[in-house]
Amino acid sequence: MTYFLSGGSKSGKSMLAQKIAKALPAPHYYLATLRPTDAEDRAIVARHLQERDGWGFTTLECECGILSALELAPENGTFLLDSVTALLANEMFRPDGSVDRTAGDRLANDLVRFSQLAQSVVFVADFVFSDGRDYGALTEDYRSALGHIGVKLAQACGNVAELSASIPIWYKGGWQP
Template identity: 55%
Template sequence: MTVFLSGGCKNGKSTLAEQIAVHLSQPGRLYYLATMIPHDEEDRARIARHVESRAGLGFQTVECGLSLEKGLQDADPEGSYLLDSVTALLSNEMFRPDGSVDLTAPARVARELIALAGRLRHIVFVSDYIYSDALPYDELTEAYRRGLAHIDRTLAAACDTVAEVSFGGRIVYKGEIPV
């Protein structure tokens, strides 16, 4: 089963994604694909909260902030995976550590995520909904937002279940949430 969850920041997406991944993993192995590369104390605190929230659930963490394909060459196809988050993965791939910007990253990341979903029995994707602002942004930020929208649409079309998480509530657009 493939699941795509989107929603605003700190609205319960990760908690729901953990519940779904744990449910789907029975009786198999459970993997957490961590994509955030910490840049400051706020990032480190957020990562610590996520690690604490999934403690004891049986997740094996796979750090894959860059080069998702390379990091998952030997992925267990029968395992249950949670990728949190598509948003951070695109940021890492588009805005490179050396300061360069890769405008081809959205198309590549979309292809890699679809290929990954095709190889795995179960995967839950988490993405942030960042499209409701009325403010104009600079060209690079708009390119990032368009790129994330492309990936989100691609995943939504391919996944069995698509849902939005808002203030802890769920709006299911496609399929069913198994928990």
């Protein structure tokens, strides 16, 4: 089973993703993609750890090279990747300050391949396209790459939803608790 969930900040996408992932076959892996760089990032990590406490997820740190997560997992199972947004940022904006403008295409292909190899996977991404503001070329390249990845995941996944106020709007497939 494959799921792609997208939504704005605090839309409920992470919690729904956890519920869906736990309903899928064990073992359950949480792919931690956020590279914390400031207090806000550390707060997000702490909140997600608290929300997952007692759920039985094994956390695998995977800031780059998503296909390597399949090797890190002791056995195939259900993978919760939260978030595609952070993973793209890590792939595109390198710690040495360089920018990989090809990261979006490569990551889109890797995520589709991951969805084919994993027993089950739930992808979570942020919806960052509705404010109508011009951010400059580099940020627009990032947003464009994230949009491209979203299209590829929506095509590849059997279940696709956008969340707002913790309410999923299913565009493809669905899920019932």
